[in-house]
Amino acid sequence: MLRKFLALFVATMALAMAACKPGPAPATPSPSPLAKETPTFTPTPIPQLTPTPVEETLELEKISAGLEKLSSYRIQWVISFDGKDKAGNPVKWETQWLEEHTANPPARRLTFKGPELEGSLILVQIGDKTYVVAGGSCFIGAAPETEALSRFSPDFGISGGKFVGYDTIAGIKAKHYTFDEKAFTGGGFLRVKGDVWVAPEGYALKETLEAYGEDIFYERGEGTLKWAWEVMDINQPFTIEVPPECAQMQPQDIPILADASEMMTATGFISYKSATPFQEAVKFYKEQMPAKGWAPAEGSMEMANMAMLNFKKDGRSASVTIQAGDKGVIVMIATGQ
Numbered sequence: 001m002l003r004k005f006l007a008l009f010v011a012t013m014a015l016a017m018a019a020c021k022p023g024p025a026p027a028t029p030s031p032s033p034l035a036k037e038t039p040t041f042t043p044t045p046i047p048q049l050t051p052t053p054v055e056e057t058l059e060l061e062k063i064s065a066g067l068e069k070l071s072s073y074r075i076q077w078v079i080s081f082d083g084k085d086k087a088g089n090p091v092k093w094e095t096q097w098l099e100e101h102t103a104n105p106p107a108r109r110l111t112f113k114g115p116e117l118e119g120s121l122i123l124v125q126i127g128d129k130t131y132v133v134a135g136g137s138c139f140i141g142a143a144p145e146t147e148a149l150s151r152f153s154p155d156f157g158i159s160g161g162k163f164v165g166y167d168t169i170a171g172i173k174a175k176h177y178t179f180d181e182k183a184f185t186g187g188g189f190l191r192v193k194g195d196v197w198v199a200p201e202g203y204a205l206k207e208t209l210e211a212y213g214e215d216i217f218y219e220r221g222e223g224t225l226k227w228a229w230e231v232m233d234i235n236q237p238f239t240i241e242v243p244p245e246c247a248q249m250q251p252q253d254i255p256i257l258a259d260a261s262e263m264m265t266a267t268g269f270i271s272y273k274s275a276t277p278f279q280e281a282v283k284f285y286k287e288q289m290p291a292k293g294w295a296p297a298e299g300s301m302e303m304a305n306m307a308m309l310n311f312k313k314d315g316r317s318a319s320v321t322i323q324a325g326d327k328g329v330i331v332m333i334a335t336g337q
Helices: 002-020 142-153 244-249 278-291
Strands: 055-060 072-084 090-103 106-113 121-126 129-134 137-142 158-171 173-182 190-196 204-214 220-231 259-267 270-274 306-311 314-326 328-336
Touching: 055 190, 072 204, 106 158, 129 244, 129 328, 137 244, 278 306, 278 314, 278 328
Parallel strands: none
Antiparallel strands: 055 158, 072 090, 072 220, 090 106, 106 121, 121 129, 129 137, 137 259, 158 173, 173 190, 190 204, 204 220, 259 270, 270 328, 306 314, 314 328
């Protein structure tokens, strides 16, 4: 009986195990082919390179060269010196220049402040006249004597300055150069370090300099000199007028010969030269002083080559001295109360 049961159990287990055998695996579906896409390319940006300044050297005869092409300008120039004299004593000084120029009408004014100068020295050129104001006095000269005014801008130049790039100075794109003692044509310095900016037209707009060596301006020793030179108010409208000191010192009721030259005026004093013959000059004052309201006064005298004519007016006095010279006369007029 037991044998029959075991046989039946084994047969049943065999049938069960046969039923549990795995069947064939289901087929895996093949993936659909991908749709082909048109490839896109993003360009690689090209880096923007800063252009390297072209190497060139500067040849500038003087930094003021070319300014005459402008209709107007102002130049400010500040110079300082710090050093020692031959005895080892400290020496310091500073000067300040302001030069102004207009082409129409042609006029120039220089205001200068420097060591051992009380106040300012002012030089003005208007047309064919020049005016110099210093120490409360005014000197008035003719055109040939004013040519020196055009040389007040420094004549120092640069030969061999190195181009380093561009900068904007006074609204102008300028070439920037550096230079040393080998390129600086002023001379007298052992070491120089400077920068200059040049306009497209060729004139300098700005220059800064630091140098060591002899005091080339006042010859007071050896030391360090610094300066800053700059052009301002380029082609801007402004007017240069007769210095008030000169206008006030020449009374309107004092007649002056038409061809007066080398005139100098100070408080209560006027002197000048004229090509007018001696006798004609004497006659001029005898007639024109009364025409201006002056009455003849005592003490007048006349000689062959000199005359002194005295006048009075409203509590004022005037003495006109006329002296014959090689070429005309010298006239001196003193006024007072």
